[in-house]
Amino acid sequence: AQTVTQSxxxxxxxxAETVTLSCTYDTSESDYYLFWYKQPPSRQMILVIRQEAYKxxxxxxxxxxxxxxxxxxxxxxxxxxxxxxxxxxxxxAYHRTGQNFVFGPGTRLSVLP
Amino acid sequence: EADIYQTPxxxxxxxxxxxxxxxxxxxxxxKMYWYQQDPGMELHLIHYSYGVNSxxxxxxxxxxxxxxxxxxxxxxxxxxARPSHTSQYLCASYSPNTEAFxxxxxxxxxx
Numbered sequence: 001a002q003t004v005t006q007s008x009x010x011x012x013x014x015x016a017e018t019v020t021l022s023c024t025y026d027t028s029e030s031d032y033y034l035f036w037y038k039q040p041p042s043r044q045m046i047l048v049i050r051q052e053a054y055k056x057x058x059x060x061x062x063x064x065x066x067x068x069x070x071x072x073x074x075x076x077x078x079x080x081x082x083x084x085x086x087x088x089x090x091x092x093a094y095h096r097t098g099q100n101f102v103f104g105p106g107t108r109l110s111v112l113p
Numbered sequence: 114e115a116d117i118y119q120t121p122x123x124x125x126x127x128x129x130x131x132x133x134x135x136x137x138x139x140x141x142x143x144k145m146y147w148y149q150q151d152p153g154m155e156l157h158l159i160h161y162s163y164g165v166n167s168x169x170x171x172x173x174x175x176x177x178x179x180x181x182x183x184x185x186x187x188x189x190x191x192x193x194a195r196p197s198h199t200s201q202y203l204c205a206s207y208s209p210n211t212e213a214f215x216x217x218x219x220x221x222x223x224x
Contacts, residue, residue: 035212035213037213037215043217044215044216044217044218045203045205045215046215047212047213050211050212089153091155091156093213095213097209100146100158100161100171101146101158101207101213103155103156104155105154105155106153106154106155106156108153
């Protein structure tokens with residue numbers, strides 16, 4: 001069965017600095033999708049960024065980018081120019097067509113003013 | 114904004130009561146999910162559905178039940194609430210090859 005590991009239960013970053021959240025996953029498949037979701041306190045879970053495994057190019061969305069290392073099964077999220085509104089739980093997720101999502105345990109990110 | 118809605122947002126109820134948590138989506142998605150999540154903790158899949166009249170139990174054993182009579186509606190029912198059911202319940206639907214959309218959650222407290 002696929003598993004997703006986030007080895008950092010908590011992280012903190014100074015406002016305007018850069019932080020990287022780690023995620024590793026285990027799969028024997030070659031075609032799948034990876035996601036980072038953000039859950040602010042008492043607010044809705046929203047998609048931050050998405051990566052198709054067949055694409056070698058790392059996905060980027062404004063201040064958010066990923067470092068996708070398929071052979072190493074690693075999918076880290078980099079947040080540049082961190083803002084107070086980035087404070088949230090971040091969940092890494094794996095999905096393969098026809099299967100359910102597999103979520104990691106989450107990383108709580110604090111942004112320090 | 115995702116078109117998936119959960120009601121109520123907050124619910125405090127006495128032990129032994131029957132409750133139904135509502136989840137609706139207007140995106141026409143076949144796949145829908147219920148997750149249980151203690152605040153700030155990981156998600157646990159408790160039920161899912163791949164379409165009308167299809168329901169399955171998830172990875173986490175739950176005393177709740179679900180139904181899927183219409184594509185857009187996926188309610189979760191607790192026949193007899195207990196304090197151990199106190200948690201947040203998240204509903205999600207999935208758009209094939211794109212992403213999962215989440216509702217705002219229902220925070221349930223059983224006293």
